[in-house]
Amino acid sequence: MSNAVQNVWKHADSTPHAIALRVGKDEWSYAETRACIMRAATFLRARGARKGGRVLIVLPTSPEFVWTYYGALSLGAVAVTVNTMSAPREIEYFIRDAECDIAVGYEGSETALLPAVAATGRPCSILSPGAFSTAEVGERSSTGSYTDLPGDEPAVLLYTSGTTGSPKGAVLTHDNLLACAKSQSEVQAIGPDDRMGTALPLFHVFGQASVMSSVHHVGASLSLLRPFSGAGMIEMAAAHELTAMAGVPTMWNEMLHAETDVTAEQLGALRLCVSGGATLPLAVAAAFRERFGAQVMDGYGLSETTGTASGRRQGAPPKEGSVGSAMPGCTIAIFGPDHQPVADGVVGEVAIDGPVVMREYWNRPDATADVRAGSWFLTGDLGRMDADGDLWIVGRTKDLIIRGGYNVYPREVEEVLYSHPDVLEAAVIGVPDERLGEEIAAVVVTQPGRHVDLAALRAWLEERLSTYKVPRIYHLCDELPKGSTGKILKRALDPDAVIKDGVRVTQSR
Incomplete structure (x- = not known):
């Protein structure tokens, strides 16, 4: 009980x-x-x-x-x-x-x-x-x-x-929530003396389960901010002497570029920054650490897994782009189309088993059965694992772009775009193409006051990606559509509109 x-x-x-x-x-x-x-x-x-x-x-x-x-x-x-x-x-x-x-x-x-x-x-x-x-x-x-x-x-x-x-x-279930709180607090080494802060919406699994339940599991304190602003979050961290913060990638990006006088020295208590909801661009994490002195660590989970699946333990050496290994009590596998494990390094569907997996979809036995393979929950996410059990998320099964027979994972292209000095945010999607089936399109938000030459951008990408992975269509916009947690919503990007409003760059400089 x-x-x-x-x-x-x-x-x-x-x-x-x-x-x-x-x-x-x-x-x-x-x-x-x-x-x-x-x-x-x-x-x-x-x-x-x-x-x-x-x-x-x-x-x-x-x-x-x-x-x-x-x-x-x-x-x-x-x-x-x-x-x-x-x-x-x-x-x-x-x-x-x-x-x-x-x-x-x-x-x-x-x-x-x-x-x-x-x-x-x-x-x-x-x-x-x-x-x-x-x-x-x-x-x-x-x-x-x-x-x-x-x-x-x-x-x-x-x-x-x-x-x-x-x-x-x-x-x-109640056991799901308790298991999430126990594993998250253990991996993050949160104790009763910690002070965690967030501006996440608590109606979302990340805020209510991964953060709030974990904090109260160990008797720590939780600081809340609403509405979110990058400067407001950094200033709360200094005022409340936070030891930990939690947010989604767009929040860390906004904090990174916030106009605030708060220095890394004023955030001396901050030892833990937890990112979830989507994969954090490596360039954002590196720049945040350089400015504020705190390492942002990626984790992975879904609503159906109580916001918990993988994470990096405190003190564990980071692996570039990894979202860590399975949380305590959880098991992660990479499945092929036959729902059997694939070899290390091979991309397949991420499957999760453990005490954080949901009981069911409410009144939907068929939908529940569709995401089950025995005791495994089939996430619909594409990933790969190494021999150490560390996980990399490369995209959604539905996000996979097949360009002329070649598989392109949007996440890989986005990572490179985020490392460009003039790019603030980016989303890569597939759009219809009569000859190739799908073409790669990049929707880009530039840094304030910056201008991007698209031919030069394509040339820059060609130096860092295989030719077939380089976008041919570019659409510059003021902002990307986001959900309540700040997660970029690719499904809100209309491929036809991107083709119409974008620019097809056929040659690089």
């Missing part, structure tokens, strides 16, 4: 005055945090939340998210955490598909939620900043308990992005 909130209760008993949560100049101890969670649980129960029922949570990164999320879990309810930028149609879909009992939103961002709950007839509550705070709860010590559950009971329902068909809800 267990519950994913059990670690918060444990630390509220053993170290009640230790800081669990910080936002700006406000902070809450573990005892105060538990009191806020219990008030949230009482609030939710009074409005229809129940053991085994689903609670739709449409809240931004905030103390209210933390308390509402843990409050739902403490009741034995299932938290359905969704993007605060979702449209009414999307929210209505989540409510109906998950069969939610109630919905909870946030003051100032409830515009899309209200029409959705009106269409479904579900009860809805809109929280104001400060809801469930210790000022309302009082200073009393609350020792009430949480609901004990079998470890394989659902705790969270996370909807995938729905790149094909309707979004599917990945069912994560």
Whole structure:
């Protein structure tokens, strides 16, 4: 029997005055945090939340998210955490598909939620900043308990992005969350004296499982920033004397180029920077370390694996481009089309087994079966491993570009583009081509105030890549489409529009 909130209760008993949560100049101890969670649980129960029922949570990164999320879990309810930028149609879909009992939103961002709950007839509550705070709860010590559950009971329902068909809800159990917290904190060597900061959306698996649950697993403190800005994140790191930060590649890139007076010396406590959500360009990691003195380490995971699969252990020598080796308790393999392991160094589909793998897709047995090969979860990602078990992600199976019979992995081309001094961001996609089947296109955002000569850029790439891997079509734009976590959304790039608006560079200088 267990519950994913059990670690918060444990630390509220053993170290009640230790800081669990910080936002700006406000902070809450573990005892105060538990009191806020219990008030949230009482609030939710009074409005229809129940053991085994689903609670739709449409809240931004905030103390209210933390308390509402843990409050739902403490009741034995299932938290359905969704993007605060979702449209009414999307929210209505989540409510109906998950069969939610109630919905909870946030003051100032409830515009899309209200029409959705009106269409479904579900009860809805809109929280104001400060809801469930210790000022309302009082200073009393609350020792009430949480609901004990079998470890394989659902705790969270996370909807995938729905790149094909309707979004599917990945069912994560209490044991999944606890296993993620244990492995992440072990690999990152996080302890009760650490201070982790993030601006990640907590409705996403990276923020809520890999970061928040791991921090509270060991009794450390979590600093939250909203909205994200590169300068704001660096300044919070200095003000809160953070020992660790977590973000996605675009966040590290923005921090790297932030206009701030904070120096590497002021970030002297910072020892750990964790990147996830997508592969971090090597050039960004190297430049960040040079400017701020901290090494950004890549990891790998998916919603279906509780945000956890591989990572690099503290003190382990880095391997260029690797996302580390399997996390404790996990096993990673590279499969060929027959779902059998391939040789070291051969590219295939990444498969994962272990205690972090989801139980199922909600009410979708066929979809669940499609991503299973025995106990293995088939990720749809392309990767390779070396003899040491270190993993490299080279792209998605659906992102693979086949140009004239040659396989081109966009990630490899993007890595080279990111190392160009005039390139800020880049995305490489395949576009239709009558002769070759597919042609390679690069969508590029330049550094502020810089100009890129496309023929010169192609020539520069030809010095670093095989000819067949070099893009022939280039589209310069002001920004790339991004999701709620800051991850670049290639699926939002229309190949026809890229062909129309791009420039075909047939010769290099």
